[in-house]
Amino acid sequence: MTPTESFAPFLQRLAAADLICEQQAARGLAPAQLVAVQAEDWGRLGNEASVWGCRWVACWGEDVADAIRISACFEHAGAYLVARTAVPRATPALPSHTPSYPGADRPERHLRDMLGVVFTDHPDARRWTRHQAWKDSEYPLRRDFPAAGRPPAQTPADHQYNFLPAHGSGVYEIPVGPVHAGVIEPGHFRFQAVGETVLNLEERLGYVHKGIEKIAEGRDAGGLARLAGRVSGDSTVAHAWAACMAMEKAARVEVPQRALWLRALMCERERVANHVGDIGAMLNDIAFAFGFIQFARLREQWQRVSREAFGHRFMMDCIVPGGVGVDLDERFISAMRDEADALRKQIGKLMAIVNDLPSVADRVRGAGVLKPEYAKALGCVGYVGRASGMNFDVRRDAPYPPYDRLKVAVPLHHYGDVNARARTRLEEIAASFDLIEALLAGLPAGPIRAGWGAPAPGAEGLGLVEGWRGEIMTFVRFGEDGRIARFFPRDPSWTTWPALELLIHDNIVPDFPVCNKSVNGSYSGHDL
Amino acid sequence: MLRIFGKIQRIGIITEPVPRLDEPALSEIGEQLAAHIGELFGGSLAIREVDAGSCNGCELEIHALDNPYYGIERFGVHFVASPRHADMLLVTGPVSRHMEAALRRTYDATPEPRLVIAVGECGANGGEFGTSYASCGAVSNVIPVDAVIRGCPPTPLDLMRGILEAIGRKT
The missing domain is CATH 3.30.460.80 (NADH:ubiquinone oxidoreductase Nqo5 subunit)
Structure with a gap:
């Protein structure tokens, strides 16, 4: 159809x-x-x-x-x-x-x-992205608003946001952030709790708003690809791909097959790196240090190969308009196959240990349940959606090359707890290993980059990519001289941040870190 | 439990010796480090990391400092939850205007002598984001900075070298 x-x-x-x-x-x-x-x-x-x-x-x-x-x-x-x-x-x-x-x-x-x-009939009149850096009568994406803005000498703290109040005996609030206790991105969480139990969580984001949509304007295609690669550093491959896909559709540039396959290879490597690191981080959040260290070890090994093969541990700036900026040396074809094989075995052995521990099961089962009806209402994508019955993956359901020629296994769970999200991610790692094997086996020969021709003013394009967090949708419109007139990247985190507010209800405060990590929304990708 | 011990024994210690890279040679800095930390910070250097607007790339590499390959804790360096416990702020940028007040307050809450390192191209000079209605650009545009570690993002080795160098400079 x-x-x-x-x-x-x-x-x-x-x-x-x-x-x-x-x-x-x-x-x-x-x-x-x-x-x-x-x-x-x-x-x-x-x-x-x-x-x-x-x-x-x-x-x-x-x-x-x-x-x-x-x-x-x-x-x-x-x-x-x-x-x-x-x-x-x-x-x-x-x-x-x-x-x-x-x-x-x-x-x-x-x-x-x-x-x-x-x-007009929006139920919430409060601002969201705007804090105090510009006035409520100013709109940064209007044409007459200069990119430099008219900021105050010092931007004051945003202390007048009206959080939902809670009343009653024994109810107390825990304000957390924007500077968090760990090495984490900034944002504010307002918990209302009774004893240990969370009654309500309200998020306040926007702290890392960097004006990405505005400063994209006037860039050339290469400059936009670099900026897109920094929308969320952990998703640099997926965001750069989505932006390049949008630009290439607008400019009607045909990307060489080899470049498309290498993009997918990088994107699957990015997925594995993030899932492996996060499985370890979830184990850390339930105080299972052994698991944390072991998965951190595996992630580091994986990133080192990315650097050897593509010149960068995150493969940043490797995707460029028209193709990829770096070719894959022949010797990595067998090396990466062996590497994926070895990692698959290593994860299998580690998970045999992890699955055997009742204390792990006790912390992750039944914690942070996102009911399927909530996931559907919020339109949750990625592993957060797929752990709650949302059976969707762009690679399978709206396949873009090279996934149109590959079989993509998409795990699906329905219980929606931390355990389901962790299982989904482990199964996605396995699916990525299969894809990596197929990509290495079928990697076409040929050029890795097409020539770039600036599109006509007004040309628009849409990029749709399944990043490791889920569907990324990127809109690009060109203006005069091949310069960007509009760039809008929709990170999947927009769909999962509201889910975190719902799934934490009735959990205990000490379970918040593992619940949060099991979702792992991007602050930077959301705040833009 | 036996399997956990078995795994630990089989993997062994994978922490790498501080490699000799460019000069000044890291191994020498590494040796000096314990002495400097001993003199300046009573044997341990406590770092408070502040993401003041980063894309999260720098944070991933700062995380890697704690993985068993780099094991930065062996130098007496550890990350703390509060600026009040910190000797050093490791600040990534660009400093978004929405994080400006929080960064200033974090700096004010850090006891002297405090070292500030700006991390990454964005922390050093604003990087891809520069200065705009939403971004203050470099960390030094907001608080005093003692040292800069460049890179997008800097690798864990770059970070280790930068931290060691900054401490060396302070003595």
Whole structure:
């Protein structure tokens, strides 16, 4: 079934509901289909999409002269739909998708803070990304807002955010962060607890907002790839790939096969490195130091081979517009196969020890349960979604080359606890080993980079990549002279940060670290 | 339990000797380190790491310092949870404007003599992010910095060398 056919019944449904919906050509957005709707129908569109069973993926805006153009992306059975509307720049008001999709809450508040779009029936009037670095009457993504901004000499602390209050005898609050106790990214967690039990957790993020969307503007393609590789340093391969894919679709650049296979090889290596490190970190959070040290050892060995083969321990800046910047030496084909084989055996032996310990099972089973209905409501992707019944993986369900020619095993669990997320990640490591083997065996010969030609002004592209955290959706629009006019990367963490607030309910405070690590949202990828 | 002991015995000690790289040779710095830490910090150097806006790349490599290959604790260096327990701040950047106040407060909470090392290209000079409405750029734009460890991200060896050098310079 082609993506267009998949959304055809939905579009008929919209027509039957008198919701005017105009299909538009947008080659760069493929495999997504583009439809334009009236601004006043925006909320109804969200409601219809929700009823029809679409997953809400992302929303973003663009300042175009006298209007703000707003796009939202939906997914259904592996097909993507981008809906688009526009509101006057002077009165940018629009119905919200949040009443139909709880996962749209923070993305819409981000859009409001960054572009000044007012979502009229949004249930939460509080700001999200904005703290105190710019005024509430200023919108950094508006064209007339200079990238340098007009910041105060010293930016004050953001101490007037209204957290949900809790009352009652024995209720107390634990404020944590933004500077956390470990070597961790900054953010604020406000716990309300009774005794040891968490009544409520509220997150406050935005501390590492670096203006990524704004400083992308005016960059050339190579410069955007470098910036995308730093949206979230642990996902440098996946984000750089998604950005390059979007740019290549916009510029209609055909990437050589060998480059695509090498990108996938790097992306699977990144997945293994992060999953292996995090399994160890989860064991550390339940005070099982042996497991932590052993998995840290394996991660280090893996990263060293990445450096030998690609010149960088994280393979940063190895993906470039049109292909890859570094070729794989022939000797690594057998070396990496042996390496994957050895790591598979090592993990098997370690997990035999870990699985044998009742004290490990006691801490991870039943801890931090994300119910499948919550995962669905929030549109959770990646291992967080797949441990709670969300059966989706871009590599299998909307396959992009080279995954269209490979078999991708996608683990699925339903219980949604820390144990399920850890199992999902262990099974994903095994699936990645199979993919690495297939990628090494089938690695095509040929060039690794196509020539780059700047696309026409206004050309747009959509990148969809399954990073180790899950689906990354990246939108790029070019302006004059091959310069970037708009860059919006949607890290999967947008879907899993709200899940953490829900899955911690009724757990004890000391279980928060392992619950948090089992989700491992990116602060930087979220704050942008 | 026997299997755990068996595994530990089979793997053995994988911690690497401090390699000789460029000059000044790391092994010499490593030998000097214990002496410097002894003089300055009573035998142990406590580091508070502050992510002031990083992409998390630097943090992953700082984490690696604790893995058994680098084992930075053998030099008397350890990471602490509070700036009040810290001799040194290891700050990654760029400093986002939203982290500016938190970084200043962390610095103020660190007792003297305090060393500050700016880590990574972004901590050193703003890196890919530079200075903008959202970013203060280099760490030195916000608090006094004693030393810089460059790299995107710096490798664990770069980090070890930088920390050892910074301590050496202080004596």
